[in-house]
Amino acid sequence: MLRRLHDVMPRMKATVALLGARRDLSVAENLRRIGIRGLIGSGWSVARQTFGDRRQDNRHPDVLPIETPHPIMRNEPAASFLWMDFEDADAQVAQRRHDGRITDEEAARLLHWHANGFVVFKQCVPHALIDGMLDDLDRAWHDRLKLSIDVLVAGAERTRLDLVDESARNTPYKLNDFYLVSDNARKIFLNEQIIRFGEILFESEVIGINSLTFEKGTQQPAHIDHVYMTPTPARRLIASWVALEDIRADAGPLALWAGSHRLPPFDFGPASYHYTPELQPEYTQYLAEESRRFPRSEFMARKGDVLLWHSMFVHGGSPIQNPLATRKSMACHYFSAECYGASRIGMQAHDSSFYLLKHVEDPD
Ligand SMILES: O=C(O)CCC(=O)C(=O)O
Numbered sequence: 001m002l003r004r005l006h007d008v009m010p011r012m013k014a015t016v017a018l019l020g021a022r023r024d025l026s027v028a029e030n031l032r033r034i035g036i037r038g039l040i041g042s043g044w045s046v047a048r049q050t051f052g053d054r055r056q057d058n059r060h061p062d063v064l065p066i067e068t069p070h071p072i073m074r075n076e077p078a079a080s081f082l083w084m085d086f087e088d089a090d091a092q093v094a095q096r097r098h099d100g101r102i103t104d105e106e107a108a109r110l111l112h113w114h115a116n117g118f119v120v121f122k123q124c125v126p127h128a129l130i131d132g133m134l135d136d137l138d139r140a141w142h143d144r145l146k147l148s149i150d151v152l153v154a155g156a157e158r159t160r161l162d163l164v165d166e167s168a169r170n171t172p173y174k175l176n177d178f179y180l181v182s183d184n185a186r187k188i189f190l191n192e193q194i195i196r197f198g199e200i201l202f203e204s205e206v207i208g209i210n211s212l213t214f215e216k217g218t219q220q221p222a223h224i225d226h227v228y229m230t231p232t233p234a235r236r237l238i239a240s241w242v243a244l245e246d247i248r249a250d251a252g253p254l255a256l257w258a259g260s261h262r263l264p265p266f267d268f269g270p271a272s273y274h275y276t277p278e279l280q281p282e283y284t285q286y287l288a289e290e291s292r293r294f295p296r297s298e299f300m301a302r303k304g305d306v307l308l309w310h311s312m313f314v315h316g317g318s319p320i321q322n323p324l325a326t327r328k329s330m331a332c333h334y335f336s337a338e339c340y341g342a343s344r345i346g347m348q349a350h351d352s353s354f355y356l357l358k359h360v361e362d363p364d
């Protein structure tokens with residue numbers, strides 16, 4: 001009980017921050033901004049999260065009841081779902097709109113998210129920030145920064161930017177956590193609209209955990225991120241994908257399976273959401289077979305457009321038709337602060353969000 005009480009304050013702070021409360025303002029000023037209705041609503045929501053709500057146990061997770069020869073999870077605990085993952089999500093969205101906790105635009109985006117597992121923010125990132133980030137990227141290659149990179153050709157292992165041949169820049173690659181060294185990349189990573197949407201979904205603060213920068217398509221097979229970056233509690237993960245240029249159809253665009261976030265999770269056993277190499281072939285087969293239930297599309301983004309996807313959303317990189325074509329983009333992943341309890345060790349604050357600090361060695 002005491003531990004639960006201990007959890008209340010950080011949750012309460014995060015909830016009222018969503019309504020516009022700020023640490024630098026007085027209690028009276030914050031009350032004026034939030035209103036008494038907002039405060040009561042927040043208190044109720046936090047109490048429900050902390051002490052449990054009998055009504056929550058009656059809600060049904062919105063997972064497809066499918067028959068499949070593959071091992072899948074059934075009867076997951078309610079705590080493994082976010083409020084938007086239940087069948088009554090649309091009614092919950094309407095309630096939040098009614099309470100003034102979200103705008104009409106946010107409500108429409110949430111309904112799209114519930115039905116499809118993703119949402120698009122057109123022209124979300126200013127082009128000047130993107131141009132600044134691409135200049136930083138040129139400099140990182142030129143100065144041979146000691147950043148972690150995966151060169152996406154068969155047999156290549158994770159290495160460092162200063163250790164690869166410059167010609168690797170013309171092959172598909174994944175540069176890890178560029179946000180650590182580029183202020184422009186970090187501002188895109190923690191874009192206000194992305195973070196706000198994450199805060200609404202998580203009902204908690206958002207922690208940026210990694211960013212992947214690409215100059216070519218990845219050709220990654222269809223997958224869901226939750227099996228590789230597995231949060232505890234489950235489903236407290238979202239991803240964003242930012243177009244750093246207009247995306248060409250022959251450059252291996254991001255491929256999407258709308259509605260696929262409702263597939264039951266593959267069971268890596270015993271009741272584990274997390275990937276094991278032994279089960280990789282069966283898991284890949286499960287996704288390939290079951291994703292046929294959903295329409296496949298490609299994200300033909302313009303520079304500055306952003307797509308956010310659900311932790312269990314099936315996506316991948318389409319085959320590259322033109323090896324010379326670039327597909328400059330950045331994919332980012334975020335956890336809910338719920339995964340970290342009250343601890344913010346190893347993190348840096350950025351506006352209302354946080355990002356993980358990781359060590360990058362100085363160049364020689
Ligand atoms: O950009 C792509 O082709 C896929 C990226 C991706 O799946 C990810 O970063 O989670």
Ligand SMILES: [Fe+2]
Nearest residue numbers: 223224225315
């Ligand atoms: Fe992914």
